[in-house]
Amino acid sequence: MLELKNITVAFGERKVIDNLSFTAKKGEIIGLVAPNGTGKTTLFNVMSNYLRPVQGEVIFDNKHKYESEQSEVYIHKHMSTFPEQKDLFEDLTGLEHLRLFADMWKGSRKHIPVVIEYLNMGHYVKRKVRTYSLGMRQRLCFAMMVAADTSVMIMDEVMNGLDITNVALISKKLSEMKQENKLIFVASHLLENLDLYADRVWYLKNGTFVHEQIYKEDQDSFIKVEMDRQQYHFLKQKYELPEEHLYIANHLLCFPLKGLNMKEQTKWLERFLELSDQQLEVGPLGTMEFYERYYLENE
Ligand SMILES: Nc1ncnc2c1ncn2[C@@H]1O[C@H](COP(=O)(O)OP(=O)(O)OP(=O)(O)O)[C@@H](O)[C@H]1O
Numbered sequence: 001m002l003e004l005k006n007i008t009v010a011f012g013e014r015k016v017i018d019n020l021s022f023t024a025k026k027g028e029i030i031g032l033v034a035p036n037g038t039g040k041t042t043l044f045n046v047m048s049n050y051l052r053p054v055q056g057e058v059i060f061d062n063k064h065k066y067e068s069e070q071s072e073v074y075i076h077k078h079m080s081t082f083p084e085q086k087d088l089f090e091d092l093t094g095l096e097h098l099r100l101f102a103d104m105w106k107g108s109r110k111h112i113p114v115v116i117e118y119l120n121m122g123h124y125v126k127r128k129v130r131t132y133s134l135g136m137r138q139r140l141c142f143a144m145m146v147a148a149d150t151s152v153m154i155m156d157e158v159m160n161g162l163d164i165t166n167v168a169l170i171s172k173k174l175s176e177m178k179q180e181n182k183l184i185f186v187a188s189h190l191l192e193n194l195d196l197y198a199d200r201v202w203y204l205k206n207g208t209f210v211h212e213q214i215y216k217e218d219q220d221s222f223i224k225v226e227m228d229r230q231q232y233h234f235l236k237q238k239y240e241l242p243e244e245h246l247y248i249a250n251h252l253l254c255f256p257l258k259g260l261n262m263k264e265q266t267k268w269l270e271r272f273l274e275l276s277d278q279q280l281e282v283g284p285l286g287t288m289e290f291y292e293r294y295y296l297e298n299e
Pocket residue numbers: 011016034035036037038039040041042043
């Protein structure tokens with residue numbers, strides 16, 4: 001449904017995106033993760049044709065590219081991008097913004113009252129945007145995407161400035177929109193939040209994806225135990241650690257349970273407890289661990 005082929009973007013000499021390719025299909029949420037200034041927005045800008053790559057192409061529904069005006073109109077009819085707060089019109093109401101997006105993309109306003117109710121915006125949606133708080137503006141930006149109701153949605157920093165209740169509300173709505181067969185991209189610094197609804201998370205580094213995390217039912221389990229470098233080296237010298245273990249950012253050992261029987265698992269647990277008085281956790285590797293693995297180097 002959306003394919004990027006060999007995309008390269010450079011600003012001057014610096015390649016921000018370097019020969020990057022991917023395919024994404026309807027009914028999935030894809031998380032995009034990287035530290036500030038890595039290229040997430042740049043990649044989104046290429047997807048929506050706000051930025052021309054120096055190399056590569058964007059292909060929508062197997063045939064539409066940003067080469068002809070006809071195809072560009074087709075893509076933009078099916079793809080919306082998260083508005084930036086600074087692009088809101090201070091003297092228009094929230095409701096007027098929702099109508100604008102509904103008219104431009106969906107061509108109907110019937111669903112707007114449902115969107116307002118779902119996102120608890122009834123008490124402020126008829127007021128001018130200039131009177132809104134940061135969180136109210138952010139909720140409006142999200143509501144505008146819901147009002148547009150396109151099959152592909154590109155959401156940059158959707159959770160910015162939201163409190164826990166609103167993060168939960170929007171996470172729930174994202175999951176529902178996935179069930180409606182939409183393809184949604186979410187760039188976020190709220191890592192654990194992505195674990196709730198993403199099907200895949202891509203980690204961007206040096207212009208390319210260094211890792212693709214795929215969520216599936218039967219994910220491999222790990223024992224996760226906090227330990228400092230000294231404890232880790234002690235453990236490594238004393239026992240033969242399996243090759244697939246990870247020691248992340250000088251503080252966390254992730255020990256794979258795959259292939260171990262109950263007795264072996266208990267033995268390892270005992271060794272860890274002997275060494276570290278920190279709490280142990282057992283579960284699959286999450287976004288937090290991958291982030292630390294790729295962006296916080298071990299010394
Ligand atoms: N128009 C531009 N001209 C020159 N450099 C640019 C331009 N746009 C982006 N960059 C640079 O490209 C890099 C990636 O920027 P980008 O906005 O894509 O990062 P990001 O991952 O979205 O960051 P953040 O998490 O802070 O939003 C940065 O170093 C930025 O300075």
